[in-house]
Amino acid sequence: MCPKWAMPKIAFAGILQRHLSVEPETVDGTTVYEALHEVFASNPRLRGYLLDDQGAIRKHVVIYLNETPIADRRHQTDTVGPDDELFVFQALSGG
């Protein structure tokens, strides 16, 4: 396990706060999948907000790895390093 000052970070769009409590945190994972599932372990409701029934990132959810959207939305195998930051956003829509 990395020391806390050298671990990936994950943060969430504010709109998620309308539905459930999510705070930025550091996670102990080497892939996006591991990082997400560490968060889900302590916040199981969050899983259904970000992933569909097949475990893929929901169509209108975007996860950035630093400044780039992750490549593997189906299995989230993108590698995460200790200095990386993950940002969870939603697509914009009107109505």
Added chain:
Amino acid sequence: MTDRIYVGTHKGLFLLERQAGGWEIAHTHFLGDPVSAIAEANGHLHAALDLGHFGCKMWRGDPGARNWGEQPAPQYPEKPADTDDKNPWSTQLVWTIEDGGVPGRLWAGTVPGGLFRSDDSGANWALVRPLWDDPTRAEWFGGGYDQPGIHSICVHPRNPADLTVAVSCAGNWHSADAGETWEVRADGMTASYAPPERAGIQHIQDPHRVVQCAEVPDVKWCQHHDTAYRSTDQGRHWRELETLQPSRFGFAVAAHPHDPETAWFVPAVKDECRVPVDAKLVVSRTRDGGATFEVLSAGLPEQPSYDLVYRHGLDVDAAGERLVFGSTTGGLWTSDDGGDHWHALPARLPPVNCVRFAR
């Protein structure tokens, strides 16, 4: 008579209560979020939300709609890698929720066409595989949504194992054993949107809504994509209601809970023009099993109106006296006398998805 109405809208749940001066909004919840289905069962109120970005969510509350907790949403099993199924195996919409008639049991109809069962008041859901695995599903298709969807679930009031579900677009289905085996029951329906040689195929029919007379559940009513039908033999055969006025297109139908001869429809022009005929919002009622219809308009707008009423936008109370319907333009009307006279809710609501009288 019932003094509470639940209204699921595109932007929240509204609870209406009957006061001395008429119906008023007593309470709102989930304000800003689309409510796609509502059901009262086992002393709980169940609401399905369609959050768009974040998927479909299920909440369970008290009948007063004040205290809520989130529950798991129906979840599809893992999609086999070797399937050629073009539909997603993921809940796109919870289109209807129904009381299963035994303690704890609920049914949920979803897009993309899966029926789900819970036996613990929504704590867990399981896909009803025999219907999902029916070989005809390869020919089911979407109507209103990109994928097929189950929008109507009729549970026999005296035999909870007896189920009828309707699918847009896959016809009307019956199970006599709580979902273990299924039979399509849409004989008599025809599809103008199919080639003539396929128009009578039962599993491509688009019943927009199927409801039953609670006291005489052999009698079922259907507002179909093309016309309206009635069955008197549990859906085995359907007879077209050729005299429905002012048109035979629409989405909503409500069945009188005690009188199998009485039902209400809210017609619109036609598929490609989904507004009231001549911009006149009316309700059409039959009291003779569909032989004739009365067009009811007392208390409905005198000015041009373009309100459309969705599948779950019309309801009748348990006595068969009070009615309510809500429209896509946020109008809501109630009647205390079976539709003879209507009263508009003064409030302007968001677009109405579903209405339900409390029990």
